[in-house]
Amino acid sequence: MSRDSLLSQVMTLFFAIGMAGSAISAYSAYRSMTLAAVALVLLPTTLWLFTEPGTEQRLLAVTTLAFSIFVMRATRELSDALGSLLRLRRELEIQHRIASNAARTDELTGLNNLRAFKEQADAMFSYTRRHGLPLCALMLDIDHFKQINDTHGHATGDRVLHAVAKRLKATLREADLCGRLGGEEFAVLLAGTEWHEALAIAEKLRLAVQAIVLPINDSRLNVTISIGVAEAGAACSDATTLVSQADAAMYHAKSNGRNQVHGGLA
Numbered sequence: 001m002s003r004d005s006l007l008s009q010v011m012t013l014f015f016a017i018g019m020a021g022s023a024i025s026a027y028s029a030y031r032s033m034t035l036a037a038v039a040l041v042l043l044p045t046t047l048w049l050f051t052e053p054g055t056e057q058r059l060l061a062v063t064t065l066a067f068s069i070f071v072m073r074a075t076r077e078l079s080d081a082l083g084s085l086l087r088l089r090r091e092l093e094i095q096h097r098i099a100s101n102a103a104r105t106d107e108l109t110g111l112n113n114l115r116a117f118k119e120q121a122d123a124m125f126s127y128t129r130r131h132g133l134p135l136c137a138l139m140l141d142i143d144h145f146k147q148i149n150d151t152h153g154h155a156t157g158d159r160v161l162h163a164v165a166k167r168l169k170a171t172l173r174e175a176d177l178c179g180r181l182g183g184e185e186f187a188v189l190l191a192g193t194e195w196h197e198a199l200a201i202a203e204k205l206r207l208a209v210q211a212i213v214l215p216i217n218d219s220r221l222n223v224t225i226s227i228g229v230a231e232a233g234a235a236c237s238d239a240t241t242l243v244s245q246a247d248a249a250m251y252h253a254k255s256n257g258r259n260q261v262h263g264g265l266a
Ligand SMILES: Nc1nc2c(ncn2[C@@H]2O[C@H](COP(=O)(O)OP(=O)(O)OP(=O)(O)O)[C@@H](O)[C@H]2O)c(=O)[nH]1
Pocket: 108, 141, 142, 143, 144, 145, 146, 147, 149, 153, 154, 155, 156, 157, 158, 161, 182, 183, 184, 254, 258
């Protein structure tokens, strides 16, 4: 073989190896891409070089073989590292979702906590205003809850809160917004609902809670709630104002004897 022809072969081989090397480094985290580059370019080149006579060809064959082994090992390490990194990122995303859910959920009842309720109530208020839809608020407060705690203990009080929340959730529609604002106080926002419909829903909730029978030792505990209802009128400027109007109505329900719905009009 002439010197020029050998030189041109060497140059061609280096070009092929350089191309394969670049492709491998670009895709080196993806094992399948590296295996394809090695199988389609490097191995045939190596085999061909081994079949060629001459020391230079053998030397090149050994070099390409060593290079193939090196890139396959490097790729395995890199793709393992990338796999762990992706797993870690997925776990972090899940943890983040759990943490942000926990920050918005009342642990005892599973309902929206005050913060989450306020955020969604503001959004609901803006939406209904923009679309000219009615919006009503209900404030619900368990009657004589202190007495339940004092007579049966705090754990029973917690069971009552949990049972009431469960009953509220089961009675309301998916689109209704419900939250525990603190203590034994719950609030509900009903978008697209007129005042008289809200009164009917409040009465339905009152009856649903009244039907709760909680077995405690040898006795059974009944729970009642007082509910105040308010509709967002033209003068109502935000969800907080609407909820405080429902709260005022709820205090009327309390002072009128509890276990009842008050519509908020005087
Ligand atoms: N078990 C339990 N009790 C709570 C929790 N948060 C607040 N409370 C109690 O709820 C009670 C609320 O009592 P009050 O505000 O006097 O109301 P009430 O006894 O229901 O009286 P009325 O509302 O007038 O019928 C207090 O004793 C609080 O300690 C809670 O998460 N778990």
